[in-house]
Amino acid sequence: MVAVRVEKRRAKEVLEILKEKDLLDGKRKPIRDGNYVFFPVTNGELAKSLGLEVVDISLPMRPERQIYKNLADLLPKDIVERLGRLDVIGDIAVITIPEELMDRVEIVAQAIRKLYPQVKVIARRGFHEGKYRVRKLEVIWGEDRLETIHKENGVLIKIDLASVFFNPRMKGERYRIAQLVRDGEKILLPFAGVLPYALVIARMREVKITAVELNPRAVELAYENIELNKRWLKGKIEVIHGDVFKVLQELPEFDRVISPTPKGVDALSLALSKAKKYLHYYDFIHEDEIEAFRDRIIEECRRQGKECSVKVKKITDYKPHVYKVCADVEVKQNR
Numbered sequence: 009m010v011a012v013r014v015e016k017r018r019a020k021e022v023l024e025i026l027k028e029k030d031l032l033d034g035k036r037k038p039i040r041d042g043n044y045v046f047f048p049v050t051n052g053e054l055a056k057s058l059g060l061e062v063v064d065i066s067l068p069m070r071p072e073r074q075i076y077k078n079l080a081d082l083l084p085k086d087i088v089e090r091l092g093r094l095d096v097i098g099d100i101a102v103i104t105i106p107e108e109l110m111d112r113v114e115i116v117a118q119a120i121r122k123l124y125p126q127v128k129v130i131a132r133r134g135f136h137e138g139k140y141r142v143r144k145l146e147v148i149w150g151e152d153r154l155e156t157i158h159k160e161n162g163v164l165i166k167i168d169l170a171s172v173f174f175n176p177r178m179k180g181e182r183y184r185i186a187q188l189v190r191d192g193e194k195i196l197l198p199f200a201g202v203l204p205y206a207l208v209i210a211r212m213r214e215v216k217i218t219a220v221e222l223n224p225r226a227v228e229l230a231y232e233n234i235e236l237n238k239r240w241l242k243g244k245i246e247v248i249h250g251d252v253f254k255v256l257q258e259l260p261e262f263d264r265v266i267s268p269t270p271k272g273v274d275a276l277s278l279a280l281s282k283a284k285k286y287l288h289y290y291d292f293i294h295e296d297e298i299e300a301f302r303d304r305i306i307e308e309c310r311r312q313g314k315e316c317s318v319k320v321k322k323i324t325d326y327k328p329h330v331y332k333v334c335a336d337v338e339v340k341q342n343r
């Protein structure tokens with residue numbers, strides 16, 4: 009089996025070349041011997057044509073599941089450093105690629121496919137747009153579709169990334185909230201999307217959830233998702249298609265309100281007014297403003313005649329110094 013033999017002092021540089029040309033054989037491990045490093049390659053002739061010394065040598069195999077851990081194992085440093093976040097949603101990989109790397113998109117796509125062989129579509133991430141908070145995505149490799157089924161916390165979530173919001177990085181947060189919920193609770197979920205929170209909670213707890221969503225496509229998928237998961241849901245989910253700011257006026261108080269508020273929308277007063285015991289209110293806050301955010305919630309509680317304790321938790325970073333946060337509000341029951 010062939011490998012490239014290179015002096016130790018040139019090893020880093022040659023490794024980058026091998027990654028760039030997609031020549032590195034990830035199934036075998038490189039070895040060091042004295043002053044030389046041997047890199048396993050998939051094509052000796054091509055390596056030779058690059059002026060590299062190619063030798064016949066047997067190198068140890070890597071364990072199957074540890075072949076590649078991340079894109080840095082597969083791509084040259086100058087590319088990896090400029091790539092943004094990579095998420096895998098069902099069988100769709102979504103990656104942030106800056107404009108100046110668009111002429112290297114082929115090798116990025118190849119690396120993603122090696123890392124995630126199950127992926128059938130690779131899409132380039134744009135920004136969230138409009139009131140439905142849908143992300144602009146461009147398919148750069150694979151099947152021309154943005155619909156998929158994602159597995160998370162024991163539920164299946166059908167998503168159409170072309171027309172609804174979904175963030176797989178909130179998986180841990182959804183689990184955290186589900187753990188706080190107790191059997192028997194009545195829960196209100198404004199801004200419910202395709203129901204990721206509702207499904208995860210209903211999977212784990214015997215509760216009644218009322219979910220409100222405005223985007224008609226998200227509502228359609230919400231119903232499909234209830235159907236997809238019905239065999240293992242302990243809780244019940246009712247979906248209301250409508251505007252949170254109108255629908256909630258007609259609804260009573262709930263034990264718990266969970267508001268995954270869209271960016272730029274202020275639903276604090278309304279969501280709190282519907283919370284008998286607990287409110288989990290999400291917002292995007294600069295790190296210097298977290299105390300002020302907490303004070304604003306306490307002030308709103310006072311205004312509504314509620315005595316509350318408020319803890320604000322950073323959930324994910326949104327942009328430098330700005331976080332998606334969750335205010336966990338507990339309404340004291342002695343009123």
Ligand SMILES: C[S@@+](CC[C@H](N)C(=O)[O-])C[C@H]1O[C@@H](n2cnc3c(N)ncnc32)[C@H](O)[C@@H]1O
Binds near residue numbers: 141201226252268270
């Ligand atoms: C940040 S996303 C959260 C979606 C979902 N909860 C999740 O975590 O994936 C906000 C959702 O609120 C919906 N939305 C925006 N304005 C709304 C309104 N006035 N009434 C109801 N839903 C609204 C959007 O369509 C979107 O699905």
